[in-house]
Amino acid sequence: MNGREWSLLIACILAIIVFSVASPYYATSGNAGTVLRNSIELLLVGLGMMLLLAMGGIDVSVGVVMGLAAIGVGRALGAGVDPVLTALVGPLTGALLGLLTAAVIVLGRVPAIVGTLGLFGVYRTAIFVLLGGQWLSGLPTGLTVLLGTTILGLPVAAWVIALAYLAVWIALRRTPFGLHLLAIGNSEEKARLSGIPVVKVRFATFIVSGALTGLAATFYVANYRNVEMTVGSTLALDAIAAVVLGGTSILGGKCSLVGTVLGVLLLRILQNGLLLTGVPSLWQPVVTGGLLIGVLGFEVLSNRLSLSRLGWASK
């Protein structure tokens, strides 16, 4: 663990201590479970977002991608499809949408932030149309095994998340894919000159991130058993904030898996604690956004982010 990761761990512990003192409802095993359950989607979406940011990409449409995948999972669940297949609808839908995103951004040569913002608009409307203005609610309990069942003392969700992180760790640190992704994040042009299959790596990363976001949708439906119209509206902000808090560079070329986990936990601990100490949930995005801006500001000031790379250098 590096300095950033230790600071995050200490911040998590401090936050827990402060909230425990401030609210009698905070330090209970029930609430710890709530925080962890609320972290499931963000841990998965954050993992994909970490890969995208490390590659110099971004996806601001993750919330609506999760929404669309959740509608797919919810519909399959409602129709009584086999639970295993139902669970797979999420990652498959997500991977397909990731492929579409990659096609727009990589083949269309659109900057990732612009392309995914455009797709965000399209998908948001698609959710309204698919839901016909109504919540998908009162879904059957076919997927609750994912959260309720334990294997060797850990819930299925924990195993799935651990496996996802392990797979990404291997891909990043032990295979050429990781080097290629980080090289593209450093400079796409240099990566191309080095003979890296840039298009292939970018497609793969968007598809993997989509699949992780879709997997999050499966857990979302298992957890809440409904899909509302505004599903995932703060997910992109939460994911980007958590990943950047965790030490992944917003400009690409550098990422941290441990940092991503700690960033997600810190965000969810803060959001839960503020709620329990009586701060309306309306204020949560303010806190998240403030943290994101704060961290980036701090990095600029401490020169970790070079001003010239952000295009702010005086010419």
Add this chain to the structure above:
Amino acid sequence: MTAPFLVARGIAKRFGALTALSDVDLEIRSGEVLALLGDNGAGKSTFIKILAGAHPASDGELIIEGVPVAFSSPKDAASAGIATIFQELALSENLSISENVFLGRELKRSVLGVPFLRRADMRQRVDGLLKELDAHISDPEAPVGSLSGGQRQAVAICRALNLNARLVIMDEPTAALAVAETRKVLALTRRLAERGCAVVLISHNISEVFEVADRIVVFRRGRKVAERLRTETNPEEIVAFITGAHPDVRALEKAN
């Protein structure tokens, strides 16, 4: 004299209405340092980008050891034995030396279909190359971002050697270097040629060129205007070719 490693014939490059290169004939030989000189915009960079597979030529042909070739990507050129060390060095500052040397052509072993990196083997090979080049870099795991300009050149040269390059193109390798580092890079350049590589050196620095090059070619306004053995020319003549003051260039430019 040995047969040339690479022959370029009638190479031209047009970007829309702009002609960056026209009708360039050039032979590049193994074991020889060939210097390309010319003013800004003379076409040197365009020419080496064609050799490196980064741009396709609009006209003309490239022949490697008697066989015509067509490059559609830098990868094609690399597999034909051409390695280019670009001015801006295509190194990834966030990756280590050994990762950079192998980037795009990593050593790997397949376990259940997953290509795992053979990091220990890569490190060992890079260690050997760094020693051979006498590059004074002790740790192949250091990030390239922490190295000096000269050390980065050494890493780029290692990368070229590791690709078994037969032709190494160096684009202004000393442009951003201090004096001592420049000396080292020039020594590396000679060592590459002594190993049997063909070396193409692009430079603005005439004294440097006279120090390391065997043959000197001058580009001007997209054309090759002169080719001289170093032993048969002098800096004054070369400068005259570059600026267009030489009578041969004047005659040529009047003719066109």
